[in-house]
Amino acid sequence: xxxxxxxxxxxxxxxxxxxxxxxxxxxxxxxxxxxxxxxxxxxxxxxxxxxxxxxxxxxxxxxxxxxxxxxxxxxxxxxxxxxxxxxxxxxxxxxxxxxxxxxxxxxxxxxxxxxxxxxxxxxxxxxxxxxxxxxxxxxxxxxxxxxxxxxxxxxxxxxxxxxxxxxxxxxxxxxxxxxxxxxxxxxxxxxxxxxxxxxxxxxxxxxxxxxxxxxxxxxxxxxxxxxxxxxxxxxxxxxxxxxxxxxxxxxxxxxxxxxxxxxxxxxxxxxxxxxxxxxxxxx
Numbered sequence: 001x002x003x004x005x006x007x008x009x010x011x012x013x014x015x016x017x018x019x020x021x022x023x024x025x026x027x028x029x030x031x032x033x034x035x036x037x038x039x040x041x042x043x044x045x046x047x048x049x050x051x052x053x054x055x056x057x058x059x060x061x062x063x064x065x066x067x068x069x070x071x072x073x074x075x076x077x078x079x080x081x082x083x084x085x086x087x088x089x090x091x092x093x094x095x096x097x098x099x100x101x102x103x104x105x106x107x108x109x110x111x112x113x114x115x116x117x118x119x120x121x122x123x124x125x126x127x128x129x130x131x132x133x134x135x136x137x138x139x140x141x142x143x144x145x146x147x148x149x150x151x152x153x154x155x156x157x158x159x160x161x162x163x164x165x166x167x168x169x170x171x172x173x174x175x176x177x178x179x180x181x182x183x184x185x186x187x188x189x190x191x192x193x194x195x196x197x198x199x200x201x202x203x204x205x206x207x208x209x210x211x212x213x214x215x216x217x218x219x220x221x222x223x224x225x226x227x228x229x230x231x232x233x234x235x236x237x238x239x240x241x242x243x244x245x246x247x248x249x250x251x252x253x254x255x256x257x258x259x260x261x262x263x264x265x266x267x268x269x270x271x272x273x274x275x276x277x278x279x280x281x282x283x
């Protein structure tokens with residue numbers, strides 16, 4: 001099996017499996033400090049900063065997805081793509097994680113490649129991408145027998161068609177499926193050339209109480225097209241295509257509403273004039 005080597009292990013998250021497991025156990029302990037939703041969730045939205053900043057949120061979302069019933073296949077939508085970019089997929093091989101390789105669900109991937117004009121990556125030829133890679137140790141840890149299809153989706157309507165096809169194709173192939181969408185929220189400050197409300201406390205309050213809130217409300221309402229619009233117009237979702245695709249798939253899998261598990265910003269860990277919002281949502 002050809003394995004795509006990790007690009008962020010040892011920097012954005014631990015490369016050693018023991019260190020990874022210790023962090024995961026710490027994240028789970030953090031999650032238990034707040035009320036936990038109950039249910040057999042079929043999809044989630046996670047952030048993708050380094051584990052120090054947002055790993056706890058992503059970890060607890062993925063843990064909840066596997067709490068009552070694990071899935072044979074996890075489809076993970078992500079990647080920083082613009083409206084003019086093609087969708088991206090790796091259709092064979094496996095992904096490296098500290099807990100061992102995470103194989104691609106090649107049967108599902110092959111069906112999707114036959115229907116959509118993807119840009120194909122391989123285990124040897126790919127663009128390093130944190131939005132997907134940072135979730136893989138959590139997927140492997142909580143569902144060690146799972147296979148995965150990771151798909152980069154731009155913020156366009158076609159991404160919703162891909163998401164619907166994922167669910168339809170998995171059902172036709174008899175594959176148990178759960179879905180994850182990876183996005184951070186507002187990137188605010190001079191580091192990101194986005195300062196519509198200046199700096200300081202007022203800017204942080206605007207991001208938390210208005211800009212991030214608007215896109216979170218759209219996510220909770222499972223309004224995929226509004227999520228795309230929010231990301232384009234208000235710069236409050238860096239991978240709105242991934243979030244919208246996960247919402248579309250969640251609806252096709254029977255979900256009717258979202259549950260906000262956690263919200264935070266990088267300011268909470270590292271105060272400064274530039275910061276990023278993070279949310280964890282379950283469907």
